[in-house]
Amino acid sequence: MYQFDNKKTKGFTFWLKAFALGLSMSFASLAEAKDLSFYEEFETLFFRTIQNITIEKGGVSVLLEGGAIYYVEKNLHYSGTHSWLLPPPGYSDAGTSTGEAYIKPKGTTRYISALVKLQSPFGCGLVQVADIKNNLIYEQRIFASGWMPIEVNRPEGQSAIKEMRISHCGSVGLIAVDDLLIGVKSGDHSDDEGGSFSIPLIFVMIGLFLARFFHRSFTLSQRVS
Numbered sequence: 001m002y003q004f005d006n007k008k009t010k011g012f013t014f015w016l017k018a019f020a021l022g023l024s025m026s027f028a029s030l031a032e033a034k035d036l037s038f039y040e041e042f043e044t045l046f047f048r049t050i051q052n053i054t055i056e057k058g059g060v061s062v063l064l065e066g067g068a069i070y071y072v073e074k075n076l077h078y079s080g081t082h083s084w085l086l087p088p089p090g091y092s093d094a095g096t097s098t099g100e101a102y103i104k105p106k107g108t109t110r111y112i113s114a115l116v117k118l119q120s121p122f123g124c125g126l127v128q129v130a131d132i133k134n135n136l137i138y139e140q141r142i143f144a145s146g147w148m149p150i151e152v153n154r155p156e157g158q159s160a161i162k163e164m165r166i167s168h169c170g171s172v173g174l175i176a177v178d179d180l181l182i183g184v185k186s187g188d189h190s191d192d193e194g195g196s197f198s199i200p201l202i203f204v205m206i207g208l209f210l211a212r213f214f215h216r217s218f219t220l221s222q223r224v225s
Contacts, residue, residue, distance in 0.1 A: 036060050038105070038182040043080040045069045050087070050095040060184045066101035067166075067177070068094040078115050078147055078178040086175040088123070088168045099168040103180065109161040111183030113151040116166070118144040120173025127166055131159040142166075142175060156185070 038060035047053065052065045067084045077083045089099030105112070118125045125142030129152045137159075138152045154161055168175050 034186040036184045036186050040180045041079040042069050042082045061106040063104040076176040083176040083178040088171050101166045103164040105182050107184040109184050110154050114180045115147040115178045117147045117176045118142045123173035124170035125175045129164050130162050132162045133159050
C-alpha cells in the first residue's frame with residue numbers, strides 16, 4: 001500500500017501556507033484603499049504674481065505651477081471672486097509667463113475636472129491631460145464664449161492621471177480656471193499596465209522565502225534526529 005512521504009507532505013503544506021499568506025496580505029492592502037477628493041474654488045487664496053503653490057485638502061496634495069490667483073473681472077470667476085489665472089506668454093501684470101500652467105496631483109489620480117474660460121475672443125487656449133506614462137489622454141480647445149467643463153475619468157485598470165496642462169497660445173487675454181475637483185485613490189494597487197488585479201509580488205516573495213526557510217530548518221532537524 002502506498003505510504004505518503006511525511007516530509008514532502010509537510011513541505012507542500014509550507015508552500016501552500018506561503019501562497020495563502022501572500023494572498024491575505026494583498027487583500028489586506030487593497031482593503032486599505034480609500035477614495036479621497038480635492039475641491040478648490042480659489043477663494044481663500046490670493047497671490048498677484050505668477051508662482052508655484054502646493055494646496056492640501058481632503059488628504060490630497062496638488063501642485064499648481066505657472067499661474068496666479070487674483071480678481072480681474074466678474075466674468076472670469078465662476079464661483080466667488082477669484083480664479084486661477086494664466087497670462088499669455090511674455091511679460092504681464094502678474095509677472096513673466098511661459099504661457100503654460102500645470103495642475104499636478106500627488107497620488108493615484110483617477111478623476112480631474114475644472115471649468116475653464118478664455119478672456120478674449122482673440123486669444124487661444126488649449127487644455128491637455130497626460131497619464132502617468134506621459135501619454136496624452138485628453139485635449140480640448142478653450143473658447144471665450146463661456147465656461148467650458150473639462151472632465152477626465154480613469155477607472156481602475158487604466159493608467160492614472162499625471163497632470164493637467166493649460167497652454168496659452170495667443171498674445172492677449174487671460175485663461176481662467178475655477179472649481180477644480182480631483183479624485184485620488186489612496187492605497188490603489190490595481191495594475192495600471194493591463195487593468196487586471198495583480199498580487200503585490202513583494203508579499204508573495206516574503207511569504208515564499210519564510211516558508212522555504214522554515215521548511216529547510218524542519219528538514220535539517222529531521223535529519224539530525
